[in-house]
Amino acid sequence: MTAETGxxxxxxxxxxxxxxxxxxxxFAEHGYAGVGLSGIVAAADVxxxxxxxxxxxxxxLFRAVLEEVQGEVADAVAAAADARRDPWDxxxxxxxxxxTASTAPDVRRIMLVDGPAVLGWSTWRxxxxxxxxxxxxxxxxxxxxAGVLRPQPVPPLAHLLSGAMNEAALWLAGSxxxxxxxxxxxxxxxxxxxxxxx
Amino acid sequence: MTAETGxxxxxxxxxxxxxxxxxxxxFAEHGYAGVGLSGIVAAADVxxxxxxxxxxxxxxLFRAVLEEVQGEVADAVAAAADARRDPWDxxxxxxxxxxTASTAPDVRRIMLVDGPAVLGWSTWRxxxxxxxxxxxxxxxxxxxxAGVLRPQPVPPLAHLLSGAMNEAALWLAGSxxxxxxxxxxxxxxxxxxxxxxx
DNA sequence: TACTTCACATACCAACGGTATGTGAAAGGC
DNA sequence: GCCTTTCACATACCGTTGGTATGTGAAGTA
Numbered sequence: 001m002t003a004e005t006g007x008x009x010x011x012x013x014x015x016x017x018x019x020x021x022x023x024x025x026x027f028a029e030h031g032y033a034g035v036g037l038s039g040i041v042a043a044a045d046v047x048x049x050x051x052x053x054x055x056x057x058x059x060x061l062f063r064a065v066l067e068e069v070q071g072e073v074a075d076a077v078a079a080a081a082d083a084r085r086d087p088w089d090x091x092x093x094x095x096x097x098x099x100t101a102s103t104a105p106d107v108r109r110i111m112l113v114d115g116p117a118v119l120g121w122s123t124w125r126x127x128x129x130x131x132x133x134x135x136x137x138x139x140x141x142x143x144x145x146a147g148v149l150r151p152q153p154v155p156p157l158a159h160l161l162s163g164a165m166n167e168a169a170l171w172l173a174g175s176x177x178x179x180x181x182x183x184x185x186x187x188x189x190x191x192x193x194x195x196x197x198x
Numbered sequence: 199m200t201a202e203t204g205x206x207x208x209x210x211x212x213x214x215x216x217x218x219x220x221x222x223x224x225f226a227e228h229g230y231a232g233v234g235l236s237g238i239v240a241a242a243d244v245x246x247x248x249x250x251x252x253x254x255x256x257x258x259l260f261r262a263v264l265e266e267v268q269g270e271v272a273d274a275v276a277a278a279a280d281a282r283r284d285p286w287d288x289x290x291x292x293x294x295x296x297x298t299a300s301t302a303p304d305v306r307r308i309m310l311v312d313g314p315a316v317l318g319w320s321t322w323r324x325x326x327x328x329x330x331x332x333x334x335x336x337x338x339x340x341x342x343x344a345g346v347l348r349p350q351p352v353p354p355l356a357h358l359l360s361g362a363m364n365e366a367a368l369w370l371a372g373s374x375x376x377x378x379x380x381x382x383x384x385x386x387x388x389x390x391x392x393x394x395x396x
Numbered sequence: 397t398a399c400t401t402c403a404c405a406t407a408c409c410a411a412c413g414g415t416a417t418g419t420g421a422a423a424g425g426c
Numbered sequence: 427g428c429c430t431t432t433c434a435c436a437t438a439c440c441g442t443t444g445g446t447a448t449g450t451g452a453a454g455t456a
Contacts, residue, residue, distance in 0.1 A: 008453055012403065032315070033231070036443060048445085049405050058444065108319075117230070117315030121306075121368055156382040159369045160362040160389070167361020168354070170319055184354040191358070194392030206422055210434065234412060246414085247436050256413065 016054050018044040024065045028106030032062055032114040062110075062118050063127075069110050070131035076101045077132045081139070088148055088196075091139045092189060095165060098132055099185070102169035112166055133162055149195050157195070164188065214252050216242040222263045226304030230260055230312040260308075260316050261325075267308050268329035274299045275330045279337070286346055286394075289337045290387060293363060296330055297383070300367035310364055331360055347393050355393070362386065 022043035026035040037058055041048050055061040080097035081090040101107060116124040129137075137158045143149040168184045220241035224233040235256055239246050253259040278295035279288040299305060314322040327335075335356045341347040366382045 008402070011453095015403080031318075037445090038443080047405050050403075052445075053402090053404060113314050113319050116311050120229075121311050122372060125369075125372075152385060153381045156366070156369075156378060157385045159365050160382065160385055163365020163368075164358040164362040167357050167364065170361075171323075171354075171357045174320060174323075180354060183351045184358065187350060187355045187358055191389050191392060194389060206433070209422095213434080235414090236412080245436050248434075250414075251433090251435060 015044070015046055015050055018046065019051055019054060019061065020065055020068060023061050024068065024106060024110065027062060027065060027114065028109050031109060032058075032118050059118060062114070063123075066110055066115055066119070066124075066127060069107055070127055073098065073101045073107060073111070074131040074135065077135050081135065087139065087143055087146060091136075091143060092192060094132075094135055094139060095161070095188065095192070096185065098136075099165055099169055099172070099181075099188075102166065103173045105173065108170060108173045112170055128162075133158065136162060147197055150197050152195075161191070164191070213242070213244055213248055216244065217249055217252060217259065218263055218266060221259050222266065222304060222308065225260060225263060225312065226307050229307060230256075230316050257316060260312070261321075264308055264313050264317070264322075264325060265329075267305055268325055271296065271299045271305060271309070272329040272333065275333050279333065285337065285341055285344060289334075289341060290390060292330075292333055292337060293359070293386065293390070294383065296334075297363055297367055297370070297379070297386075300364065301371045303371065306368060306371045310368055326360075331356065334360060345395055348395050350393075359389070362389070 019040065023040050026040055026043060029035075037048055037051060040061070041051050044050075051061065055064060077094045077097045081094040084090045084093050102112065115127075119127070125133075137154060140149065140154045140158055140161075144151060144154060165188070168188065172180055172184060217238065221238050224238055224241060227233075235246055235249060238259070239249050242248075249259065253262060275292045275295045279292040282288045282291050300310065313325075317325070323331075335352060338347065338352045338356055338359075342349060342352060363386070366386065370378055370382060
């Protein structure tokens with residue numbers, strides 16, 4: 001190139017970032033199947049050679065994007081939970097943070113709709129477990145051990161609650177009525193409440 | 199052909215059935231993206247011309263397969279519910295039937311994993327609403343009107359419960375332990391129980 | 397300076413979804 | 427009976443896609 005763009009490592013990181021950024025934008029806008037590698041590399045102003053130098057292929061690029069998205073959601077959940085001291089408040093705050101974060105269009109499309117189909121459900125689940133699902137499971141485990149929740153197996157509970165929130169987020173993202181969030185939260189918090197020890 | 203294969207309408211129906219059958223089998227086994235039209239038409243012993251004569255394209259074939267699968271699940275749910283007289287028993291029996299039916303591999307892959315990604319979530323939801331989701335919503339509405347459930351908006355509740363069952367079915371299909379079904383059902387029926395009027 | 401490494405760019409390929417056109421048997425009218 | 431139309435496909439073909447193999451020039455290294 002004409003101008004020096006920094007050291008080799010810096011340029012490498014720039015290219016990788018550009019691919020992730022444009023990939024995320026296009027995947028979120030048109031869906032995984034609706035965007036081709038040519039569109040991604042053109043938007044990132046590189047060639048397919050660069051993409052295949054950084055990633056193993058289209059599914060691998062998508063996986064990297066998904067990990068980034070799930071990481072952000074997990075951070076939001078953790079931040080909301082850490083702002084509370086009471087373990088029960090941490091659970092409810094984390095769930096509420098997950099619900100609002102997952103309603104964002106790119107999260108919805110990449111994480112909830114295309115994710116399982118592109119990577120397969122088991123792979124998607126392991127990524128989810130590495131992200132926000134781990135927070136949920138750990139919070140539930142802690143509450144059961146502390147006696148706040150009735151003694152019961154945690155994994156089934158975590159899956160039921162996770163699935164309920166995922167579907168709720170998908171529905172909320174499509175329903176313009178902002179009052180729906182309150183209704184969903186009322187119903188969901190009622191479910192959580194029913195799990196408490198008497 | 200050498201042997202007469204019946205009237206024109208009969209042959210048409212045979213070809214359509216063969217495409218749906220092989221499409222369903224291959225979509226369930228390899229996923230939507232993992233199977234090509236050439237594989238489907240070869241398995242059905244026809245050509246691509248036949249496929250495009252009966253369907254508008256690959257997504258339309260998948261939609262027809264999905265409608266068939268969802269119809270079977272809806273029938274199983276309706277049959278389980280109709281076998282009970284008490285409305286509350288109808289709800290629980292229907293949910294349990296959905297949970298067991300959705301654990302089947304082809305239902306899981308076609309309806310729960312690939313469905314939303316291939317057809318888009320809103321289209322998938324409208325198909326779901328035409329299938330088993332309608333039974334759930336109507337059962338909940340009836341129970342709220344009858345005062346069995348506490349007065350509350352039904353749509354959010356239906357989505358939460360539907361999402362919980364979907365995720366539970368996906369998890370159960372992957373977890374070999376048959377005891378998990380009991381645990382899931384215990385947790386889920388506890389959720390349902392918490393919705394009753396005091 | 398000579399050599400090696402690396403971060404891409406270029407050129408190319410098989411396979412895929414989709415389309416346009418051809419074809420021969422069944423249905424319908426006389 | 428025969429002619430015409432319709433229909434249920436089959437055949438041949440095309441543009442695009444994800445993926446690969448190879449080339450290249452600047453950045454690092456001795």
